[in-house]
Amino acid sequence: MVTKILCVAEKSSIAKAVAGHLSGGRVETSNTGNTYIKNYKFQFDFGRTWGHCEVCMTSVSGHLSAVDFASEYKNWSHPPPESLFGAPIREFVPEDKSAIAQNIAAQARGAKALFIWTDCDREGEHIGNEVKTEALKGNRRLQVKRAKFSNIERAHILQAARNPIDLDDRQVNAVATRIELDLRIGYAFTRFQTNLLRTLGGPLAEAMISYGSCQFPTLGFVVDRYWRVKNFVPETFWSIKVTQKREGINVVFNWKRNRLFDRATVIILFERCLDAKRAKVTKVTEKGTRRIKPLPLTTVELQKMATKYLRMNSQQAMTVAETLYNKGYISYPRTETDRFDKEMDLKALVQKQIQDNRWGEFANNLMNGGFNQPREGRHDDKAHPPIHPVTYCAPGGLSADEGRLYEFVTRHFLACCSEDAKGAQTDVEIEYGDESFHTHGTIVLERNFLDVYVYQNWTNSTMLPKFTLGEVFEPTEAMITEGKTTAPGYLTEPDLLALMDANGIGTDATMAEHIAKIKERVYVFTRPRGTNAAGGDSQDDAPAAGRGRSGGRAGAVGARGGAGIDEFIPSSLGVALVDGYDQIGLESSLSKPFLRKEMELKMKAICEGRATREDVLQESLRQYKRVFMDCKEGSAVLKSSCRRFVLNGAA
């Protein structure tokens, strides 16, 4: 009798694609109790251990089970919300998933083994375990394996099918822990603040004020920046600019001090420059400079760049990336890895792109000697390679957004395989009075990766005439310039993603969801930037920001972006919640990232076997319960913040 094997993927599109590859096209398709899910039957030779088998490939649709509190905890006010930290919870298959669960149990009967084909990440591992649970209900003696794969390209899939591994229980446990914590903490705080604030009436009378341990710190970043923009006070600064006209070129020398916030001092220094009459060239250096090619693409970078260069929001970008992955065009889009495995045949991937009429020639040049091994970042999640194109896709085959994102991934990949752009930079430094000034000129010599990476540019600065070391000259002009500091810009999506990433809020895979959530909850709004002055310090006619001191701290991120990009503004409710919780206790305010960051680290510890599910649950619940009790005690403060910002509309 032929061995039967059941394969289950995370989504129907993956089941279909994998079945297509394994079967070579000879598939028998049948319907299941769920309209979207099909069973694909075919023959496949799994090699060594399993040999020639009869396969049924089907799928789930994300998580198969859910957790909830027992029915006696359904009431929002009784028993009180804090009881949810310890209340019994049950895991069950929701009604809309029961047909899927039944299909899996039915197909498991008579099968020798179950191969799990869920996505290879933590969430996928947990879904795999849910599939296992349902399958075992149909067949106790089933052997369980999982396929390890990171894209839907044929050879890769065949390889994965023949080399299955075991499910990783640690990852399953980490996700189970996260789900339980989110349930308890989310419900407890949501009920608490909703019950409390509804009593204020007005617009809050029927509001549903949900809490999430990632959403609140995310909201916290938006509100923090909002206040920094609102409270900002501009200040005047002064600078000295020296100009020398030579060979018909006006060479502007910038003050080494960049700028000072004390006019009297600048005037004194300026006078001493003028009194010195002549300036002396103290340094002339010519050196090679380069614009470094990008690092291999991670999820966070993909999201940041898609929001910045493609005008998609991070959630759209992830949805589109997933479609491209499901269609087999790009590798798995949820990855933290920014280095390619040395074993990977990157040239073969480049080769596939030479047929394109936009970047084919560039790819062809890489194949003809231009190829360079990509840079290696420091992150490796050991599960997936950086995001890269898997097969070539002609422009016609995709929707507009898919096409643009595929183009970005491909151009990014080709840029990684190219070379840094190279230029020559001349630096000239002069001493004038007690002060130093400098100028520099750049000439771009080789564009290299920039030729394909159209999202970035690098241009020549004005040519510098000849200056000789030790030479003394009388500057054509010297003047004091004046400027004003300007407020930072409101947060943009790339800023927000960067902050979440830096502060350990959410995983690369979930950040976009949290951002979408706080918008959906109307804790924040987005609007196109440009409605307000964009960030950075306006220099007026003062010299460009000098090295190492480019304006206020806030300017660093806010300065970039430009028109068309969305910025985040908190709603009055968003402001009130953050203000209220911050006032209750800054140490562990819910708007601060510490608690969540800690939780995120504990999940990692479970995955690495350094902590158990029980330990983490106990510890995290104790922490959050303590914060909960503090908040309960400080509920008058929270109410007064809401009264102030929401009910008076003053924010």
Next chain:
Amino acid sequence: MANNRPTLQQLSNSLTSIGLPTPAAQFLTPILHPESQTAHQRPLQVLTATAKHRLLSSDISNANVLSTSKNGCLPPNVSNVERKELILANDVCVQVLDVEDIGRSQWEQIEEMEMERKGEMVKGRQVIRVVADDLDVDSTQATTSSSKTSHGPFKLLLQDMNGNKVYGFELQKVPNIGLPSMGMSIGSKLMLRKGSKIARGVVLLEPKYVLVLGGKIEGMDKQWREGREAKLRATVGESRVGSGDGA
């Protein structure tokens, strides 16, 4: 037994030999002849350390701290903005009454204090509020822009033993000059060397002409720290109305 005791002259010399100004005799006497009889037989080294500490903690504008005959003081026209340049003819010991970081906007400094107050500067509790965007930075800039923590230049308000005041500007980076949070307290003593330049009423501080002796006047330092934020806010508020001139 009194034979072993160092003389006033010896103690005074011992102090000037380590760069300190000459104290007034009245200042040294109680150190040489302590009321408590237990401290009798202390060697010169110990007495020097005691005297140094007391001197650096004293307000030199009080009478009987520094010797009026043996120390230089600021020339009477020191603060005259009409004088383009003036050179100090002798060493002058001064104390720091105020420090301003004029390389950064006051608002930036206020925000930093706010973050400190919120506990966001404490290790492990930092909230990262700004992430540098490294995308468009080329390699040369990336390596030179790491000087985030060193601020300044600083503008100081200095006072000599006669109570005369003058501003000082850090023309070149002087080690140990900074805000009290960076180690230079209010009341800290500086020795301005003969040859120091004074331009339009501002002493131009350069490492070769200034020696930071250190020290602190406890009450003044405390008051300065407590009043700093309010003072910055007040100045910023003023500039909002339009005067804008910090001098």
